[in-house]
Amino acid sequence: MKILLYGGSFDPPHNGHLNNLRAAAARVRPDRVVVMPAGTSPFKQGTNASGALRLEMCGCFHALAGEPGSTVPQLEVSGWEIEQAEAGQRNYTVLTVEKLAREAPGAQLYLAIGSDMLLSFDGWYRWQDILRLAHLVVTSRHVGDDPQLHEKARQLDSTGARILFAPVEALPMASSELRARLAAGDPCEAELPETVRAVICREGLYQNKKEDLSK
Helix, strand or coil, rough: EEEEEEEECCCCCCHHHHHHHHHHHHHCCCCCCEECCCCCCCCCCCCCCHHHHHHHHHHHHHHHHCCCCCCCCCCEEHHHHHHHHHHHCCHHHHHHHHHHHHHHHCEEEEEEHHHHHHHHHHCCCHHHHHHHHEEEEEEECCCCHHHHHHHHHHHHHCCCEEEEEEECCCCCCCCCHHHHHCCCCCCCCCCCCHHHHHHHHHHCCCCCCCCCCCE
């Protein structure tokens, strides 16, 4: 069995996230996909939306399974890391990978990450253990960064067997930029799935006053 893990703050999840997961799944062709919104990332001071709302917004990933020719099979949106954070536990990706390895002994684990994450991967907590337990599936968020990515991959894994690259048409967008635009009243219709915008509208997220983002 192949299990593909895709994590992130997802604050909010956007079409770039869906695009990268779609590409990673096409590269790996997993039997199961686990989307895991972070509780409190060690790399960030905090998130703008609560864990419960980010978990709800991540429901947008289920749409991938229904696309024509989809390589996304069974997809689960897991609140495990959020639950860990609420219990006062620090979030580290290696702990999530170890959890999946315990639950599915013998499964081939894959971790989908963006190109910026690969470049800083050797700064992650116990990154060697992550690479021992799971293959990395790297999708590019920026056009033209492939030479740098491949050099970094060689530095991290001289065998060339543990890091895979998923070809993807880059959709350069960042949640931080989208939050700023949403705060300014831009509905970001081209970047955010409709279900995500519905939650943002309902809760008045990322803005000083509630705007109508459903139009």
